[in-house]
Amino acid sequence: MAGGVLPPPSNRGGTGWGPLRVPLLIPTWVMIGIFLLLPVLLMAVYSFLTKEFRGGVIWDFTLAAYDQFFFDRGLFGDEPPVIEWTYISIFWRSIWQAGVATLACLLVGFPTAWFIATRAPAQRTVWLFLITIPYWVNLLIRTVSLKFLIRDNGPLNEALIGLGLLDHPLPLVNTNLAVQLGLFYSYLPFMVLPIYAAVERYNFALSEAASDLYAGRWTILREIVLPMVRPGIVAGCILVFVPSLGAFLAPDLLGGAKTYMIGSLIDEQFKGSQGNWPFGAAIAVILMTMVLMVLMAQARAALKGERK
Amino acid sequence: MSTAIDVRSVVKHYGTMTALHQVSMAIRDNEFFTLLGPSGCGKTTLLRCIAGFESVSGGDILLYGRDIATLEPNYRPVNTVFQQYALFPHMSVLDNVAFGLKMKGVGLAERRARAGKMLEMVHLSAFADRMPSQLSGGQQQRVALARALAPEPKVLLLDEPLSALDLKLRQAMRVELKTLQEQTGITFIFVTHDQEEALTMSDRIAVMSQGRVQQIGTAREIYEAPNNRFVADFIGETNLLEVEVVTASGGMAEVVLPGGHRLRCAAADTTPGRHHLSIRPERLSIAAEGPLTGTVERVVYLGTDLQLLTRLPDGAPFTLRLQNSARTQVPEPGSTVSLQLEDGAARLLVD
Amino acid sequence: MKGVRHYPGFLILTLGCLLVLYAPLVVVTIYSFNDSSSITSWGGFSLRWYVDVLTGPESARFAAAAWNSITIAVLAATASTAIAVAAALAMIRSGRFRGKSATYALINLPLLVPEIVTAVATLIFFSVIGLTTGYLTILIAHVTFCIPFAYLPIAARLSGIEEVYEQAARDLYATRTQAFWLILLPLMMPGVVSGYLLAFIISLDDFIITNFVKGAGMETLPTAIFGSVKQGIKPNIMAISTVMLAVSVLFVSLSYLVNRIGQKTRT
Numbered sequence: 044m045a046g047g048v049l050p051p052p053s054n055r056g057g058t059g060w061g062p063l064r065v066p067l068l069i070p071t072w073v074m075i076g077i078f079l080l081l082p083v084l085l086m087a088v089y090s091f092l093t094k095e096f097r098g099g100v101i102w103d104f105t106l107a108a109y110d111q112f113f114f115d116r117g118l119f120g121d122e123p124p125v126i127e128w129t130y131i132s133i134f135w136r137s138i139w140q141a142g143v144a145t146l147a148c149l150l151v152g153f154p155t156a157w158f159i160a161t162r163a164p165a166q167r168t169v170w171l172f173l174i175t176i177p178y179w180v181n182l183l184i185r186t187v188s189l190k191f192l193i194r195d196n197g198p199l200n201e202a203l204i205g206l207g208l209l210d211h212p213l214p215l216v217n218t219n220l221a222v223q224l225g226l227f228y229s230y231l232p233f234m235v236l237p238i239y240a241a242v243e244r245y246n247f248a249l250s251e252a253a254s255d256l257y258a259g260r261w262t263i264l265r266e267i268v269l270p271m272v273r274p275g276i277v278a279g280c281i282l283v284f285v286p287s288l289g290a291f292l293a294p295d296l297l298g299g300a301k302t303y304m305i306g307s308l309i310d311e312q313f314k315g316s317q318g319n320w321p322f323g324a325a326i327a328v329i330l331m332t333m334v335l336m337v338l339m340a341q342a343r344a345a346l347k348g349e350r351k
Numbered sequence: 352m353s354t355a356i357d358v359r360s361v362v363k364h365y366g367t368m369t370a371l372h373q374v375s376m377a378i379r380d381n382e383f384f385t386l387l388g389p390s391g392c393g394k395t396t397l398l399r400c401i402a403g404f405e406s407v408s409g410g411d412i413l414l415y416g417r418d419i420a421t422l423e424p425n426y427r428p429v430n431t432v433f434q435q436y437a438l439f440p441h442m443s444v445l446d447n448v449a450f451g452l453k454m455k456g457v458g459l460a461e462r463r464a465r466a467g468k469m470l471e472m473v474h475l476s477a478f479a480d481r482m483p484s485q486l487s488g489g490q491q492q493r494v495a496l497a498r499a500l501a502p503e504p505k506v507l508l509l510d511e512p513l514s515a516l517d518l519k520l521r522q523a524m525r526v527e528l529k530t531l532q533e534q535t536g537i538t539f540i541f542v543t544h545d546q547e548e549a550l551t552m553s554d555r556i557a558v559m560s561q562g563r564v565q566q567i568g569t570a571r572e573i574y575e576a577p578n579n580r581f582v583a584d585f586i587g588e589t590n591l592l593e594v595e596v597v598t599a600s601g602g603m604a605e606v607v608l609p610g611g612h613r614l615r616c617a618a619a620d621t622t623p624g625r626h627h628l629s630i631r632p633e634r635l636s637i638a639a640e641g642p643l644t645g646t647v648e649r650v651v652y653l654g655t656d657l658q659l660l661t662r663l664p665d666g667a668p669f670t671l672r673l674q675n676s677a678r679t680q681v682p683e684p685g686s687t688v689s690l691q692l693e694d695g696a697a698r699l700l701v702d
Numbered sequence: 703m704k705g706v707r708h709y710p711g712f713l714i715l716t717l718g719c720l721l722v723l724y725a726p727l728v729v730v731t732i733y734s735f736n737d738s739s740s741i742t743s744w745g746g747f748s749l750r751w752y753v754d755v756l757t758g759p760e761s762a763r764f765a766a767a768a769w770n771s772i773t774i775a776v777l778a779a780t781a782s783t784a785i786a787v788a789a790a791l792a793m794i795r796s797g798r799f800r801g802k803s804a805t806y807a808l809i810n811l812p813l814l815v816p817e818i819v820t821a822v823a824t825l826i827f828f829s830v831i832g833l834t835t836g837y838l839t840i841l842i843a844h845v846t847f848c849i850p851f852a853y854l855p856i857a858a859r860l861s862g863i864e865e866v867y868e869q870a871a872r873d874l875y876a877t878r879t880q881a882f883w884l885i886l887l888p889l890m891m892p893g894v895v896s897g898y899l900l901a902f903i904i905s906l907d908d909f910i911i912t913n914f915v916k917g918a919g920m921e922t923l924p925t926a927i928f929g930s931v932k933q934g935i936k937p938n939i940m941a942i943s944t945v946m947l948a949v950s951v952l953f954v955s956l957s958y959l960v961n962r963i964g965q966k967t968r969t
């Protein structure tokens with residue numbers, strides 16, 4: 044018999060990997076637990092610490108960072124608090140920019156996903172492949188490329204002038220539009236893929252049935268298709284909105300001072316000795332909280348949808 | 352004859368569900384033994400417990416006297432032919448067949464020779480270098496068989512190995528399997544829910560239902576002398592009549608039939624009271640006079656046989672099978688006929 | 703009547719979508735072969751900027767950065783793939799257990815947390831435990847966020863492999879270890895290769911997190927490029943970008959092909 048020398052191990056639970064479950068999972072628990080989950084929790088603690096003037100921290104608990112975010116107490120901190128709009132408006136701008144980018148992605152992404160999902164199976168994989176490739180190209184390089192393309196005397200403006208559509212270059216860089224375009228361009232594949240997955244599962248006989256019952260093309264889209272593929276649309280919107288909210292590269296490279304977003308605000312708090320780590324941590328906590336709220340709302344909606 | 356596999360009071364729980372209730376059976380050396388039963392009765396579970404893919408919740412499994420119930424599968428000299436064959440898709444046919452020998456530490460030259468021989472035995476020598484995906488279903492089946500036989504296991508386990516084949520191939524493989532078993536002298540434990548397969552191939556059959564063994568015996572024993580209602584009903588066709596037992600002793604009983612006639616018959620149960628009587632449809636004939644009368648409802652033409660669907664006076668359905676020969680007189684639907692029983696046609700059952 | 707699948711204008715939008723996605727990349731690729739030192743005018747085809755990347759004044763800096771990027775990507779992809787294989791075995795082949803959904807959430811955590819938040823949290827963590835930021839901290843962070851990218855294709859492949867192959871191997875006297883190396887791993891290979899390649903690209907591409915945890919003087923290609931771009935887009939940056947773009951496309955295509963082949967040899 045095989046392996047006769049060693050005492051045969053006793054058999055608990057057949058051939059599955061149950062007996063080795065814990066050792067198999069320890070690396071994952073350690074890596075993500077210690078190097079991501081724990082740091083995120085630590086960051087939350089850090090946001091309540093006191094800033095030292097050289098950029099370090101003192102382990103004294105305080106709400107100063109959050110106070111600084113929401114309230115203005117004057118130059119010396121002794122005036123009655125009024126709402127501080129500087130940071131709230133940066134958040135608001137981030138939400139707005141991310142929202143516009145998400146809407147743009149949806150308006151282009153849905154037709155694209157629909158178009159791909161209605162091709163023959165062999166063609167579908169090719170189209171999908173074309174859509175996914177840019178996602179795997181370095182985001183920094185893509186953003187730099189976009190900036191190169193749309194800058195004042197870049198190829199886009201030259202082409203438009205050459206075609207006689209413009210007589211002087213359209214200033215795009217450093218505008219809100221450029222940032223929106225950058226976000227749109229960065230995360231468009233995230234919108235197409237989940238919607239594609241939903242449309243692929245959609246039963247086209249439903250459209251045919253509606254058409255048989257005298258519904259027009261666009262009525263069918265509104266009344267039948269959209270409700271059926273909604274989970275895919277919601278997933279796509281979240282996949283675009285969430286990273287756009289915390290984006291750093293697009294606003295930093297394509298925008299200017301007027302288009303400041305959360306990512307740059309956080310980044311700034313960790314630069315050199317002017318930085319303020321507890322304040323940066325607090326902003327990150329607020330961002331993380333917003334993201335969690337969006338994700339939880341979606342999870343709830345998804346659960347509700349399943350129960351239906 | 353010595354016992355190859357002794358299953359002693361094996362219990363298997365899946366959570367709160369019990370798949371095997373105190374299953375016991377002694378499978379003899381060199382036997383073609385079949386586990387037969389309806390879907391979900393626990394045949395695969397028992398086989399997997401013997402192979403070691405599933406741990407038992409209670410009881411022992413002895414292989415030639417040695418307890419193997421707690422051994423990992425690779426320490427059990429028992430091989431399995433899987434229902435879906437499970438040929439390793441990334442290895443050639445020859446490598447598949449030689450795998451077990453390789454694991455047992457047999458050297459390259461010898462294992463190639465022995466695997467080659469096994470392939471010869473299943474008539475697949477020409478396919479040694481193909482990949483499994485390049486074989487037909489029947490060929491894959493035979494490779495799976497060769498692979499499991501190559502390490503010369505003490506016992507071969509086969510879980511519905513023929514169910515994925517078409518009817519013609521299935522019938523040919525039955526013969527081939529039986530021949531292989533006789534040639535190799537290896538004990539086969541064969542799982543099926545096809546009773547024809549079980550009856551034609553097996554030395555002995557264990558009929559299972561709902562995780563319990565109902566009866567173990569030869570094909571003739573379980574067909575002609577079923578222990579209980581389940582076995583009588585599951586194996587072949589039968590008529591079950593509720594009867595009153597008058598006297599019973601020594602394996603015989605006297606019962607009162609629904610029409611009032613008395614009948615002496617073999618009995619599995621000898622307690623008095625109301626019990627079920629099994630009467631096989633082919634052991635009946637139409638006669639001028641008989642203990643039962645029935646009204647013919649329909650005559651079904653089956654080719655070699657004719658099936659007569661009748662109803663007894665108390666409304667119970669009752670079926671006869673008559674041979675389809677020129678001499679057979681076929682009654683008209685609606686007519687009333689007297690039914691005669693052959694000797695030993697009826698058997699009193701345990702419920 | 704063209705059927706209920708057809709909507710007018712969807713083809714145009716799809717092509718528009720591809721145009722937006724590819725135009726910047728194509729333009730940069732073309733201009734990387736520009737002979738002119740000005741990025742605005744076309745001076746004919748040449749490889750001078752590729753030569754400049756290799757031998758020019760910034761070549762030493764780029765070479766060091768490339769070396770760091772590649773070694774980190776190789777190490778991070780290797781480690782995260784190994785971790786992901788182990789995790790997939792436990793998640794898919796060990797039945798139900800307490801903490802399974804928590805573990806699943808943990809595996810996906812790097813995908814849920816915004817990158818900038820991961821960057822901040824990791825930096826704070828390293829500073830609190832007193833680990834000097836540098837090569838090692840970049841590597842740890844990369845291994846961590848590469849895990850889900852390696853896990854997804856590996857887990858998808860593993861759940862498509864029936865347990866019966868391992869059982870057959872065990873039945874034929876293979877130990878658990880032998881059954882894994884000789885049967886299960888070869889069957890999982892397409893998933894493992896594709897997970898490795900994706901983890902490699904993700905590590906190679908990362909900018910935000912690396913930028914936070916790299917420490918002074920340490921550069922990877924993206925941080926080096928970012929540093930240069932801050933002073934304006936120069937032609938040599940376009941050459942480097944084109945090379946990186948080619949590497950990404952090559953790896954994704956490989957990963958895709960491996961998966962296709964894997965599907966053909968479907969078990």
Ligand SMILES: Nc1ncnc2c1ncn2[C@@H]1O[C@H](COP(=O)(O)OP(=O)(O)OP(=O)(O)O)[C@@H](O)[C@H]1O
Pocket residue numbers: 365368369370388389390391392393394395396397544
């Ligand atoms: N892993 C499992 N977990 C829970 N219940 C199981 C498991 N495996 C089998 N069972 C249950 O145990 C019972 C016996 O199953 P088993 O597979 O042995 O049936 P079977 O006789 O082989 O049926 P079939 O002819 O359909 O193959 C069934 O009710 C089944 O649902």
Ligand SMILES: [Mg+2]
Pocket residue numbers: 394395396
């Ligand atoms: Mg079964």
